[in-house]
Amino acid sequence: MSDEKPIATLPEGQPVGRVIAMPADTNPEGDIFGGWLLAQMDLAGATPAFERAGGRCATVALDGMVFHQPVSVGDEVSTYAKIIRVGRTSIRVHVEAWKRARGQAEALSVRVTEGVFTYVAIDQDRKPREVPLDTLQK
Numbered sequence: 001m002s003d004e005k006p007i008a009t010l011p012e013g014q015p016v017g018r019v020i021a022m023p024a025d026t027n028p029e030g031d032i033f034g035g036w037l038l039a040q041m042d043l044a045g046a047t048p049a050f051e052r053a054g055g056r057c058a059t060v061a062l063d064g065m066v067f068h069q070p071v072s073v074g075d076e077v078s079t080y081a082k083i084i085r086v087g088r089t090s091i092r093v094h095v096e097a098w099k100r101a102r103g104q105a106e107a108l109s110v111r112v113t114e115g116v117f118t119y120v121a122i123d124q125d126r127k128p129r130e131v132p133l134d135t136l137q138k
């Protein structure tokens, strides 16, 4: 049996952001810069992490980052995020980005990236603090 993951056909997690890839987001060859996509994903993962942590978080690690497909200028890029683990002070969030070419049906969206971002809840002095239990009920 193959260890390869099947190609996802539906996004996993809550929808967090939607943005159009612009010419300013390209590298010198005219392709969308991977760092721009990473920034979109980090922002997306921080949304549920901030909610669960009840405030400020810092990104401490990124694992399993995969660029499945290139993104072109004009593509609509949507991000989805799902908390997969909550530790004492850290929160791990699986983040995916999907693209849709201009004018294409939503159903033709394809996954372009995925990765797991780890955020640490921090206090005013930037020191790790415990993730509160009560944000679970909210």
Ligand SMILES: CC(C)(COP(=O)(O)OP(=O)(O)OC[C@H]1O[C@@H](n2cnc3c(N)ncnc32)[C@H](O)[C@@H]1OP(=O)(O)O)[C@@H](O)C(=O)NCCC(=O)NCCS
Pocket (backbone or CB within 6 Å): 057, 058, 059, 060, 061, 086, 087, 088, 089, 090, 091, 118, 120, 122, 126, 127, 128
């Ligand atoms: C985030 C930061 C405050 C954590 O401080 P620290 O002294 O490393 O904290 P700790 O060793 O107590 O670890 C805190 C949590 O992070 C986790 N962690 C630390 N390094 C990790 C790593 N490389 N990968 C995954 N988790 C990690 C620990 O397991 C722990 O989780 P837990 O409490 O749920 O068990 C500090 O590393 C930092 O300020 N880093 C820079 C953050 C930053 O500038 N990010 C970019 C811009 S937001």
